[in-house]
Amino acid sequence: AQTVTQSQPEMSVQEAETVTLSCTYDTSENNYYLFWYKQPPSRQMILVIRQEAYKQQNATENRFSVNFQKAAKSFSLKISDSQLGDTAMYFCAFMKPDYYGGSQGNLIFGKGTKLSVKP
Amino acid sequence: AAGVIQSPRHLIKEKRETATLKCYPIPRHDTVYWYQQGPGQDPQFLISFYEKMQSDKGSIPDRFSAQQFSDYHSELNMSSLELGDSALYFCASRVTRRNTEAFFGQGTRLTVV
Numbered sequence: 001a002q003t004v005t006q007s008q009p010e011m012s013v014q015e016a017e018t019v020t021l022s023c024t025y026d027t028s029e030n031n032y033y034l035f036w037y038k039q040p041p042s043r044q045m046i047l048v049i050r051q052e053a054y055k056q057q058n059a060t061e062n063r064f065s066v067n068f069q070k071a072a073k074s075f076s077l078k079i080s081d082s083q084l085g086d087t088a089m090y091f092c093a094f095m096k097p098d099y100y101g102g103s104q105g106n107l108i109f110g111k112g113t114k115l116s117v118k119p
Numbered sequence: 120a121a122g123v124i125q126s127p128r129h130l131i132k133e134k135r136e137t138a139t140l141k142c143y144p145i146p147r148h149d150t151v152y153w154y155q156q157g158p159g160q161d162p163q164f165l166i167s168f169y170e171k172m173q174s175d176k177g178s179i180p181d182r183f184s185a186q187q188f189s190d191y192h193s194e195l196n197m198s199s200l201e202l203g204d205s206a207l208y209f210c211a212s213r214v215t216r217r218n219t220e221a222f223f224g225q226g227t228r229l230t231v232v
Binding site for chain 1: 161
């Protein structure tokens with residue numbers, strides 16, 4: 001079974017600075033997908049970034065980038081130029097590929113990291 | 120762009136009552152997932168449907184059931200409600216064959232009193 005571990009329950013960062021959230025996972029699969037979801041106080045689940053395991057290049061989305069280390073099973077999220085609106089709970093999630101609507105495709109989440117951006 | 124629609128947004132029920140949560144996936148998405156997120160917890164997978172057929176079950180209590188209808192909307196039925204069922208219930212949808220990410224609805228906050 002797959003597991004996802006986020007070892008930082010809470011973090012804080014000053015506005016405009018950079019912060020890195022850690023995530024490790026355990027799987028015997030070779031092909032899979034990793035995601036970071038953001039959950040602001042509104043409780044909406046918002047996709048931040050995704051990474052395909054077969055791609056060596058780290059994904060980036062504007063101020064958000066990941067450091068994907070497949071051998072180490074590590075998937076950290078870096079937020080540059082932090083903004084007050086980045087304050088949220090951040091969940092790392094694992095997904096096995098699901099091509100035929102079978103028993104994969106559901107997300108396995110870590111426990112989350114609560115990020116506070118301070119002015 | 121159309122998003123995943125969940126109704127109702129908030130629901131208050133008494134113990135031992137029944138609740139029905141509805142989910143309308145994004146058009147042309149073929150897979151629907153239900154997740155339960157307790158207070159201060161991460162979302163837990165309950166059940167999924169692919170093309171109107173149940174495809175997988177997670178930690179869903181026997182008191183809960185779900186189905187997906189011909190128009191692809193899904194309903195989560197919860198009977199004999201317990202205080203511990205109070206949680207945020209998310210529905211998510213995606214296109215399976217493209218292995219795209221799941222898009223989440225805004226959730227239904229269920230409070231059992």
